[in-house]
Amino acid sequence: MSIKRILPLLVVVLAGLGALSSGPLTAQERPGPLRIVIDEGVIEPLPFAVPDFIAENGAAREYAARITRIVAADLQGTGLFREIPKEAFISSVTSFDAPVQFGDWKAINAQALITGAVSVSGRRLTVKFRLYDVFSGAPLGKGLQFAGTTASWRRMGHKVADAVYSRITGEGPYFDSRVAFIAESGPKNARVKRLAIMDYDGANVQYLTDGRALVLAPRFSPAGDRLLYTSYESGFPRVYLLDLGSLRRRALDEQPGTMSFAPRFSPDGRTVLLSLSVGGNTDIYSLDLATGKRRRLTSAPSIEIAPSFSPDGRQIVFTSDRSGSSQLYIMPAGGGEPRRISRGKGRYNTPVWSPRGDLIAFTKQNKGRFHIGVMQIDGTEERLLTSSFLDEGPTWAPNGRVIMFTRETAGAGGTSALYTVDTSGRNLRRVPMQGAASDPAWSPLLK
Amino acid sequence: MKHLKKIMLLIAVLGVSACTDPGRFGPGAGGAGAGAGAGLGGAASDPRSPEYFRQTVGDRVHFAVDQSTLSPEARATLDGQAQWLLDNPEYSAIIEGHADERGTREYNLALGARRAAAVKEYLVARGVAGTRLSTVSYGKERPIAICSEESCYAQNRRAVTVITAGGGV
Numbered sequence: 001m002s003i004k005r006i007l008p009l010l011v012v013v014l015a016g017l018g019a020l021s022s023g024p025l026t027a028q029e030r031p032g033p034l035r036i037v038i039d040e041g042v043i044e045p046l047p048f049a050v051p052d053f054i055a056e057n058g059a060a061r062e063y064a065a066r067i068t069r070i071v072a073a074d075l076q077g078t079g080l081f082r083e084i085p086k087e088a089f090i091s092s093v094t095s096f097d098a099p100v101q102f103g104d105w106k107a108i109n110a111q112a113l114i115t116g117a118v119s120v121s122g123r124r125l126t127v128k129f130r131l132y133d134v135f136s137g138a139p140l141g142k143g144l145q146f147a148g149t150t151a152s153w154r155r156m157g158h159k160v161a162d163a164v165y166s167r168i169t170g171e172g173p174y175f176d177s178r179v180a181f182i183a184e185s186g187p188k189n190a191r192v193k194r195l196a197i198m199d200y201d202g203a204n205v206q207y208l209t210d211g212r213a214l215v216l217a218p219r220f221s222p223a224g225d226r227l228l229y230t231s232y233e234s235g236f237p238r239v240y241l242l243d244l245g246s247l248r249r250r251a252l253d254e255q256p257g258t259m260s261f262a263p264r265f266s267p268d269g270r271t272v273l274l275s276l277s278v279g280g281n282t283d284i285y286s287l288d289l290a291t292g293k294r295r296r297l298t299s300a301p302s303i304e305i306a307p308s309f310s311p312d313g314r315q316i317v318f319t320s321d322r323s324g325s326s327q328l329y330i331m332p333a334g335g336g337e338p339r340r341i342s343r344g345k346g347r348y349n350t351p352v353w354s355p356r357g358d359l360i361a362f363t364k365q366n367k368g369r370f371h372i373g374v375m376q377i378d379g380t381e382e383r384l385l386t387s388s389f390l391d392e393g394p395t396w397a398p399n400g401r402v403i404m405f406t407r408e409t410a411g412a413g414g415t416s417a418l419y420t421v422d423t424s425g426r427n428l429r430r431v432p433m434q435g436a437a438s439d440p441a442w443s444p445l446l447k
Numbered sequence: 448m449k450h451l452k453k454i455m456l457l458i459a460v461l462g463v464s465a466c467t468d469p470g471r472f473g474p475g476a477g478g479a480g481a482g483a484g485a486g487l488g489g490a491a492s493d494p495r496s497p498e499y500f501r502q503t504v505g506d507r508v509h510f511a512v513d514q515s516t517l518s519p520e521a522r523a524t525l526d527g528q529a530q531w532l533l534d535n536p537e538y539s540a541i542i543e544g545h546a547d548e549r550g551t552r553e554y555n556l557a558l559g560a561r562r563a564a565a566v567k568e569y570l571v572a573r574g575v576a577g578t579r580l581s582t583v584s585y586g587k588e589r590p591i592a593i594c595s596e597e598s599c600y601a602q603n604r605r606a607v608t609v610i611t612a613g614g615g616v
Binding site for chain 1: 513515541548549550551552553554556557558560561562563564565567568581582583584585588589590591592593594595
């Protein structure tokens with residue numbers, strides 16, 4: 001597997017298309033109706049139209065419509081936007097630079113219009129697009145152009161959709177991202193698990209291990225170039241570090257008689273936190289990747305696991321059952337007295353600090369049900385976003401607005417699938433993919 | 448002679464088992480599941496065979512929900528295991544800790560580690576050399592009973608002592 005198949009090389013040219021630019025207005029500054037504020041209670045999806053992008057030459061024809069579909073699917077998938085079917089269109093767009101007939105789009109109640117054009121030269125693919133606020137009859141932001149390889153055509157669609165999403169919501173982008181996960185097959189008592197990676201929307205699945213050894217719970221590095229995961233290839237669970245470019249990997253902790261799992265990177269990517277079981281007692285350690293120096297951060301006879309750094313690297317949230325049941329605690333990054341933050345009934349596990357720093361996502365087990373929830377970092381304002389037989393293992397989208405997790409069904413034929421939900425609890429969706437999957441880890445936004 | 452026997456056992460086992468399970472006898476959960484697992488373990492009628500250990504001595508103990516405490520019944524089974532291991536010093540054992548599916552993956556790994564360690568400590572207290580015993584946790588990854596009811600969960604909350612070749616160091 002070459003580096004290009006793992007991280008397709010993409011040259012992004014962020015070029016204002018000068019002639020039609022409307023000045024440096026951002027979504028936040030801009031008055032008028034074309035705006036979605038995600039925190040508001042009930043959201044009526046914003047109707048948009050995205051006519052098929054123009055193929056500017058023959059070679060672009062096989063990509064133009066498909067890229068348009070990516071843009072539409074990304075936006076529609078947020079639950080914040082509603083695509084107007086093209087059967088309703090009055091105008092057709094035949095040229096990227098032709099004047100927009102705003103009246104025709106107003107008549108079908110399209111609040112946003114996205115037009116685009118695709119050209120291909122050899123293996124180089126270029127996409128340009130414009131976003132219009134139909135009701136004010138003006139472009140929203142500058143036209144943009146993205147260039148990359150034809151192999152990365154889907155990413156071009158995600159880039160366009162990210163720009164549209166960000167301009168209208170004022171939130172950070174997240175569609176141009178990937179998800180590492182565990183692909184599952186086989187019956188429940190002989191499950192085969194493979195480390196895999198895919199686009200955030202379930203496309204382009206690539207397998208990174210062959211299924212001979214049990215593998216669990218991958219985590220992305222902050223730069224998206226490396227994965228941590230747990231593998232039983234030595235016969236014992238150990239944390240491995242995999243470089244996604246070279247596909248080289250190494251075991252991080254090989255002390256005989258111990259088990260390591262539940263790893264996570266520090267925000268600067270230089271340190272790894274992991275949970276280490278010695279003689280049946282599990283505590284949290286940090287490991288300096290350059291020097292291999294290990295430091296013990298907790299030392300209690302109880303179970304301390306599943307550490308996650310705050311985005312500023314100063315604090316760690318983790319799980320401990322020192323109170324008699326699993327609860328969430330926060331301690332300084334160098335270890336020290338932890339303070340309990342979870343206060344509700346039930347057991348709390350797998351805390352993950354939001355990339356925005358504002359919330360902690362967790363798994364909660366209570367009265368025979370499992371939930372994905374979020375709370376403030378002081379433990380207040382707990383909100384349960386989901387409820388099922390078994391939900392677990394939240395991971396944050398790069399913009400901190402969406403959470404992906406594992407949902408497993410009950411019974412002898414029970415299987416796992418990946419789902420997403422907004423931090424508001426809205427828009428619960430199954431990630432469209434073939435085969436069972438668990439343990440998602442969302443990458444940062446691709447470069 | 449003893450060494451030769453050990454080497455032959457290792458060769459025989461390595462020839463058929465996955466590379467992640469060196470020298471195991473019987474269906475330890477690290478293997479492919481709940482197959483019969485006889486064959487390499489010798490005849491069940493031979494008290495010195497790993498198969499006898501599995502079937503007659505009893506290779507597993509069970510735990511209450513979220514607990515790693517050994518019940519009186521578990522202690523009785525482990526007394527038998529300790530005696531067998533003392534009588535058969537040419538073998539070692541891997542103790543596998545497991546959990547039911549009603550917990551998160553990572554917590555259950557830690558819980559399985561606790562259960563395996565509880566068994567190891569007990570066997571050591573009964574005189575088995577700690578160097579002959581290693582522990583591993585599979586958390587909820589290797590259930591033997593697959594329904595989503597307490598009858599299955601109770602079977603899955605277990606620690607299994609899997610006999611391996613070699614008498615430890």
